[in-house]
Amino acid sequence: MTQRKMHLVAFLMTGPTCHHHGAWRHPETDIDGILTPERYEHIARVLEAGCFDALFFADILGIYDTYANSYDTMLERGGQLCLLDPSVILPIMARVTERIGLGLTYSTTFYNPYQIARMLGTLDHMSRGRVAWNVVASHSSLEAKNFGLAEMPSRAERYDRADEVLEACGALWDSWEDGALVLDKKNARFVDPSKVHYANYEGRWIKTRGPLTVPRSPQGRPVIMQAGSSDRGRDFGARWGEIIFTLQHQKSDMQAFYSDFKGRMARFGRAPESCVVLPSIDVVLGETESIARERAHYVNELVHTQIGMACVSGQIGVDLSSHDPDMPLQDVATELGSRGSVDVILQGTEAEGLTLGQAARRFATSELCPQLVGTPEMVADRLCDLFQDHACDGFILTPTTFPGMYEEFCRSVVPILQERGVFRKTYAGSTLRDHLQD
Template sequence: MSIKGKICLAGFLNAGPQGTAGWRQPGAAPDFLSAAYYARIARMLENACFDLIFIPDALAVPRSMSDSTAPAISWGAGTPRLDPMVALGAMAGVTSHIGLAATMSASFNEPYNIARSFATFDHLSSGRAAWNIVTSFQDAEAQNFGMDRLPSREKRYDRAEEVLQATTRLWDSWADDALVENRETGQFGIPEKVSDVSYCGTYVQVRGPLAVPRPPQGYPVLVQAGASSRGRDFAARWADVIFCSHESLESAIAFYTDMKSLATAYGRDPDQLKILCATCIIVGTTEEDALRKKQIAEDLVLPEAGLSRLAYHINVDLTQYDLDSPLPPLDEVGIDGHYREIVEFAQRENATLRQLGKWYGARSEGNMVGTPQQVADAMIRWQELGAADGFMIIPTHVPGAFEDIIALLLPELRRRNVVRTAYEGTTLRNHLGLARPARGAWRDRVPQSAARMNGVP
């Protein structure tokens, strides 16, 4: 088989317990509240030459079932959540190559804080930082920041647009050669090469400059996962990497084609937009062994726990519906991509809400379950057919699932020469084949009306 390039591999890791019932597995480590846990996993995935580690985040204990935190706490659905920047800091200290992606909400953080955190992390990790841009998806998050509920998706993306414009300008407020550190003359930096930002939008205002020099990567790698029409437009302009989730190969191909076309329409090189599909890989020495592992994972999931996780992701209280009836159409949901997945599955399987809960709690995205040969065939097929540039591997449990993938699947992928066997560069942009943005690259991603409003020629 011939493919367009190496398959990008990312490891999905909660800063807390893994999955709906992953913490119950015999091969799950219980010490997710320790720095040692994150250090061990980081070393493991770097030794396996993964491109990056990705940590999701949310700013609340979920309250999506009867406005109560009890289901989330009872079943471990979406809580606890440690600060991903701190967890990744523990990982950065014991690694030297693997990329490190942290989620940070554009709805509840100011551009200056975001710019400083990621610029600092990019420097201290020698160019391995990535920012997963989210607009948040739970009313419970809004209630931790002085609001009764989330603003509409449109308003959240309006704010995110301004946050990205301001944050990238802050990263660019220092020229790459602004620091001289001349010990003989005593000159530390060149003032003319550090500029104010003076950004004034409807939602955010910042003067600048940033108090951190320009990041080693120019901009940390920008990751985005919006699946709504507004989210797709936002990602097509700003994202370097899109993290997506699909219930079928057909929907993945449609999404991939749409996003590459949108990027091209905005004047971008579509090869500079990497699309990583979520997949829960379960690999065994035989097909029966893999199916046995899948069954173990499914058997540990309680339908109530799966419904709690589903309600949390779509930000809808499912207790208002008959659990033995189908899910009715919903107008406003939290994560649009997950909602599309469940609609696709429910229609295909004629599933009730209770059945959806069981499935959602143990779903294997991408349906990659089998022997190393079978899973490798599936991964290559997805890439060849234009469904993905790589995969966001979601383990059923940690570290056991990653250990299986590294021991069983990676040798097969390397035998076929479709994944890296060594790091060829030092930054995450190097690993992903992404160009380093020149100073002022944000101009190409900002709508002209917004650029003129902020004094950009």
């Protein structure tokens, strides 16, 4: 029986930080090249050399301004900002790589399915079949305002619309059959029109005629990524997802999510192995455990309390600027009342008796996903334990320094995973969907 293989995907953003809001301040982080193509070309090469399944860009279509009713803190302290459009960056990365998958976040709330299908179909051609679409049913009011919406639809409506967008995109991608592009000069046949069809999709919110202008791409359609954690979001992922990105705090949380999600897939006639579940992790490496812990302490201390407060404000939708960072966290929870987003912030920190400022800084180090700290062998042990105990099918790695963490991981942890037979030594196929089926 073939040994089950681990999947690895790198989390990227086009700004100063990903999850760790102190990483950009680290001396080893390249911040000067943040607006240059060389930055993105380099990391694509590093990750492909490490045989990662894919990299993908998270994206935010605005600047958070909940804290103090202003975006000043997010800008000044280097919060989660997306300075560039990833759809322009991915073709640059595709040109300097051959196998690694390339993922893009695109909203079903704001973008028209014809536009989505045309852009992603084109990118799948330009990358020779390596594109993933991270599907988001956007919920942020700040993004809505940037697209001229007075308010966001309800969660149920957003996901119902997202279902229609996926159905419409699928109809558009299928409007060209394989072999439709003939390119026969001698007989003056460029396209076989009998293999091109109208999509004629009509739902409650979405309507498109087609056909798409883009011929069928190498993968037929991009790999679908998704990160919904609500009950409706999990059902959406169970129907469509091939890569599921999830934020879980510890092993038991990962196992519970994994079991629940894989169980849902049968309702949609899908086999559990047709989708990989990848929780997010941060990694800090050192030659010894003590060195790694010193490094983790150093980078974690770079998170400014104010940016932590701003991050939590944006997450829970409540302006915390009038709250004293030194007040007990439990007092804040009592004052704000019960709300799911507050519970997320409190999980894993409430029992420690932290103040609001301490909890906010903790959140801003990794958004409470696990931070694995140790030698390469120790980190490999932890990854294997989670993987083999069916807490996941692999991992989404987020950087604690950039590009250093990825360089160290590929240089020191990947070879250990390869020696243990749980991770590929070379790419077996050429498309991203091939990698997911390794």
